[in-house]
Ligand SMILES: NC(=O)C1=CN([C@@H]2O[C@H](COP(=O)(O)OP(=O)(O)OC[C@H]3O[C@@H](n4cnc5c(N)ncnc54)[C@H](OP(=O)(O)O)[C@@H]3O)[C@@H](O)[C@H]2O)C=CC1
Ligand SMILES: CC[C@](O)(C(C)=O)C(=O)O
């Protein structure tokens with residue numbers, strides 16, 4: 001069984017009087033910075049000049065360059081895009097680390113794959129909300145929190161876990177529950193989940209379904225509703241009560257189709273490929289490819305992003321969503 005931590009296990013006082021630098025003010029950065037501040041903690045934001053700088057200032061934060069923020073901080077939470085973290089850490093954070101400072105992450109990629117090597121004596125901790133940043137903020141303002149993961153990679157001070165739990169409490173995660181894990185487990189499962197199921201798997205499933213209907217002569221608008229729009233409604237039911245709640249809510253006709261056809265779509269072959277994907281994550285092949293793609297200017301990534309944005313599903317979906325006032329809201 002996993003070890004879970006809740007509010008009663010966390011002591012926010014551990015962070016009182018300390019300065020927390022949130023480096024990056026994007027999806028996770030804005031949410032974690034605002035939750036910590038609302039929990040009474042002293043938060044500064046480290047950034048480069050750009051869009052986020054203005055946003056963080058508008059939200060009332062003291063914003064500094066990354067090196068200045070690192071030099072001031074007792075706890076440094078690195079919430080930059082994963083592919084930028086190594087360079088920014090080496091050039092701007094490492095030379096300014098205060099004695100006894102702690103390095104925090106919300107994803108283990110750079111520590112696990114050794115793009116960042118922290119000096120001995122520094123606490124290296126992960127607090128990873130299991131949710132996109134905007135939910136981290138929204139659920140906190142509703143007086144709850146999203147679940148999170150906690151891992152200690154390096155316990156330089158002997159108090160790394162206590163510090164991590166205080167931080168997890170500050171962003172609201174201990175209200176829901178925090179699972180103890182390792183950097184390796186979080187990194188490998190997070191990459192696998194997003195590639196095989198949540199992002200890569202789901203996107204290709206949606207596209208293949210849409211293309212099948214459109215190629216058979218059905219209206220793209222109907223295909224969009226069937227294969228993308230309704231997915232949220234089905235996933236919401238799974239989220240609330242697992243597959244059983246979803247199957248309870250759908251018609252018996254849909255449930256019969258689910259049992260008789262699902263395994264013809266996601267086959268033993270698919271599972272074999274999932275195992276290969278997991279091996280490539282575990283042996284560092286994916287990490288190496290992603291690092292090289294970034295070092296060489298992201299040509300393939302950029303081209304694929306453009307091609308995907310031009311898919312008929314995206315064009316039709318944009319038009320349809322314009323007509324759905326409740327979605328824009
Ligand atoms: N997105 C999510 O919900 C989740 C993310 N995570 C993890 O959280 C971390 C942050 O990801 P995410 O919130 O998605 O990141 P975003 O891409 O949303 O935000 C990145 C932020 O970093 C700033 N930034 C980018 N490059 C630099 C730089 N060179 N110097 C200074 N600031 C820079 C950007 O500012 P600017 O406006 O100037 O570009 C922006 O504020 C990652 O480790 C990710 O894996 C974990 C769980 C979920
Ligand atoms: C599912 C994508 C994710 O892993 C996340 C929001 O948790 C990410 O890296 O953005």
Ligand SMILES: [Mg+2]
Nearest residue numbers: 130190193194
């Ligand atoms: Mg994730």
Ligand SMILES: [Mg+2]
Nearest residue numbers: 107190191194
């Ligand atoms: Mg991820």
